[in-house]
Amino acid sequence: MSTATNQQIQEALDKTEQSLSQSQQDFQALKGVVQQQLTGTGETIVMPGSATVADTTKAMETVPGGFPPPSQWIPAPWGSLIIETSYFVAAVLFILGLKRMSSPVTARRGIIWAGIGMMVASIVTFAYPGMSNYQLILLALVVGTIPAFWFAKKVPMASMPQMIALYNGMGGGAAAAIAAVEIIRGHVPNTMVHTLAILGALIGSISFSGSMVAFAKLQELMKKSWIFKNQQWVNLGLFTVTVLLGLVIIIQGNEAAGAVILLFFLLALVFGVMMTLPIGGADMPVVISMYNAFTGLAVGFEGFVLNNNAMIIAGVVVGASGTLLTQLMAKAMNRSLANVLFSGFGAKAGEVSTETVMGSLKPIDAMDAAVMMGYAKQVVIVPGYGMAVAQAQHKIWELTKALRERDVIVKFAIHPVAGRMPGHMNVLLAEAGVPYDLISDLDEINAEFEQTDVALVIGANDVVNPVARIDPASPIYGMPILNADKAKNVIVIKRGRGTGFAGIENHLFYMDNTRMLYGDGQKMAAELLQQVKAL
Amino acid sequence: MLEAFMALYIFMLAAFTGYEVISRVPVILHTPLMSGSNFIHGIVLVGAMVALGQADDTLEKTIGFLGVVLAVGNAVGGYFVTERMLEMFKSSKGGA
Numbered sequence: 001m002s003t004a005t006n007q008q009i010q011e012a013l014d015k016t017e018q019s020l021s022q023s024q025q026d027f028q029a030l031k032g033v034v035q036q037q038l039t040g041t042g043e044t045i046v047m048p049g050s051a052t053v054a055d056t057t058k059a060m061e062t063v064p065g066g067f068p069p070p071s072q073w074i075p076a077p078w079g080s081l082i083i084e085t086s087y088f089v090a091a092v093l094f095i096l097g098l099k100r101m102s103s104p105v106t107a108r109r110g111i112i113w114a115g116i117g118m119m120v121a122s123i124v125t126f127a128y129p130g131m132s133n134y135q136l137i138l139l140a141l142v143v144g145t146i147p148a149f150w151f152a153k154k155v156p157m158a159s160m161p162q163m164i165a166l167y168n169g170m171g172g173g174a175a176a177a178i179a180a181v182e183i184i185r186g187h188v189p190n191t192m193v194h195t196l197a198i199l200g201a202l203i204g205s206i207s208f209s210g211s212m213v214a215f216a217k218l219q220e221l222m223k224k225s226w227i228f229k230n231q232q233w234v235n236l237g238l239f240t241v242t243v244l245l246g247l248v249i250i251i252q253g254n255e256a257a258g259a260v261i262l263l264f265f266l267l268a269l270v271f272g273v274m275m276t277l278p279i280g281g282a283d284m285p286v287v288i289s290m291y292n293a294f295t296g297l298a299v300g301f302e303g304f305v306l307n308n309n310a311m312i313i314a315g316v317v318v319g320a321s322g323t324l325l326t327q328l329m330a331k332a333m334n335r336s337l338a339n340v341l342f343s344g345f346g347a348k349a350g351e352v353s354t355e356t357v358m359g360s361l362k363p364i365d366a367m368d369a370a371v372m373m374g375y376a377k378q379v380v381i382v383p384g385y386g387m388a389v390a391q392a393q394h395k396i397w398e399l400t401k402a403l404r405e406r407d408v409i410v411k412f413a414i415h416p417v418a419g420r421m422p423g424h425m426n427v428l429l430a431e432a433g434v435p436y437d438l439i440s441d442l443d444e445i446n447a448e449f450e451q452t453d454v455a456l457v458i459g460a461n462d463v464v465n466p467v468a469r470i471d472p473a474s475p476i477y478g479m480p481i482l483n484a485d486k487a488k489n490v491i492v493i494k495r496g497r498g499t500g501f502a503g504i505e506n507h508l509f510y511m512d513n514t515r516m517l518y519g520d521g522q523k524m525a526a527e528l529l530q531q532v533k534a535l
Numbered sequence: 536m537l538e539a540f541m542a543l544y545i546f547m548l549a550a551f552t553g554y555e556v557i558s559r560v561p562v563i564l565h566t567p568l569m570s571g572s573n574f575i576h577g578i579v580l581v582g583a584m585v586a587l588g589q590a591d592d593t594l595e596k597t598i599g600f601l602g603v604v605l606a607v608g609n610a611v612g613g614y615f616v617t618e619r620m621l622e623m624f625k626s627s628k629g630g631a
Binding site: 114115118131134181185306311414431433441 | 559
């Protein structure tokens with residue numbers, strides 16, 4: 001009995017050993033399959049910056065216990081899915097947001113939607129696979145956020161264009177920085193991606209330094225346009241050398257020398273400065289808008305490099321819309337984009353105005369002007385940048401309210417280029433509290449001037465100069481203008497007798513039905529208000 | 536090859552979208568809109584974070600750090616500038 005039992009035990013032991021070794025073999029086989037799959041996944045995604053399981057495991061090994069970094073909070077396949085989904089949602093929100101900004105009623109919600117998209121996209125990026133340097137990222141976020149937030153909240157509305165230039169330049173610089181990191185790391189997978197990285201770097205760098213010059217000019221830190229002989233040839237040469245260096249980097253690929261990379265970025269930055277320096281302040285809005293489109297494109301290109309769809313879509317959408325906006329602005333100013341960038345930069349305009357003007361300037365005082373407006377049926381106010389400089393918009397709105405109390409119909413006529421950018425004047429009026437439905441643009445209002453008793457022109461000049469309609473020799477000939485001269489009476493508030501941006505005599509000021517109210521915009525508006533109230 | 540063409544398609548469709556979305560915007564909103572699109576390319580922040588997150592040596596980290604600072608400035612500044620402008624657009628009917 002005992003021998004039989006022993007034999008049975010022996011058999012059972014053998015069986016157990018066999019099944020154990022079988023399990024081990026199964027395990028080895030399974031492990032092999034899993035490893036193969038892991039490395040397989042790692043190989044199919046070769047773009048730098050995209051999720052590779054190999055990176056994740058490497059990151060896991062390097063963490064010495066404690067809290068895992070955010071890139072490991074969500075298990076591998078789900079993490080990428082969540083990130084990609086968030087980027088997709090962000091891209092949709094950006095497009096819907098831009099769409100909503102196309103009407104004043106929904107515009108506010110538009111920017112909030114886009115803001116939510118941005119929040120979602122940047123938060124999930126912390127969980128991006130293969131990331132480290134979290135303290136540095138957080139520090140950079142804090143360092144960048146505080147001044148940007150502070151200035152965005154504090155800066156007066158009249159300075160908005162240069163703030164847009166500044167923030168736009170920063171975006172371009174960031175795109176160039178991404179390109180620099182990727183090129184220096186040397187993990188760029190192929191020539192196509194390398195080309196896109198270089199393109200984005202070039203455009204981003206130009207947008208960065210160019211926008212900074214635009215900012216300095218609008219902020220009046222830099223007053224003179226810097227023009228010298230053969231400037232365009234020097235710029236062309238500079239650009240060619242920069243592009244050639246870029247080609248060298250593309251050809252040498254990941255082995256490109258550090259000195260070449262450094263020189264490429266330096267020259268791209270210098271070119272941005274050189275390209276923007278000769279452009280005058282009046283043309284700056286067009287240039288800023290163009291750099292806005294540039295930054296968009298640069299972001300899109302770097303999106304291809306990082307295989308990041310949110311960047312690609314948002315960047316290219318901005319690139320395209322910015323290009324259209326630039327064309328619209330240039331058209332409203334009666335200039336072609338090439339003209340703004342490469343020609344006389346507004347300097348030639350003054351030479352042409354040698355023709356004499358018939359008539360004389362007829363002054364008026366505030367009381368008479370107030371009587372004219374107070375007993376009018378309809379008054380149209382034509383504001384220009386001069387109103388913003390004098391900070392007269394608040395007084396003008398009060399004057400409007402006083403006139404409306406007397407049952408005078410008051411409308412605002414805004415020329416597309418009034419202010420420093422299309423729409424800038426609307427922002428300034430909105431700041432003073434003027435409801436947007438009182439504001440009409442050129443096409444709406446021009447038919448109405450003939451039924452208007454008084455057109456009040458404050459701080460505007462070239463945009464109401466009838467010469468643009470009648471004199472083919474004039475540099476502004478063909479520019480659409482506000483037909484203020486068709487009104488029964490015209491009152492012009494003006495500081496002195498100088499000419500406008502374009503340096504042309506304004507025939508409107510010499511017409512029989514025009515009266516000049518000389519003085520500071522704000523002071524004159526206050527006086528008009530006082531007189532209207534006293535009627 | 537296929538990937539390159541996919542990229543090209545995305546590029547084209549996004550470009551058309553941008554063009555179409557903007558083409559119906561009234562002039563009075565051009566400045567806020569430019570500011571808004573300026574905010575939207577602040578998405579470069581995501582890329583800058585990834586670039587810094589994957590940077591290895593000091594040089595790469597320095598450039599990456601600069602990239603994140605610039606990018607977050609673009610996004611945050613762009614947002615609040617745009618919001619401030621749009622906040623002010625009010626109708627005389629309804630609201631204040």
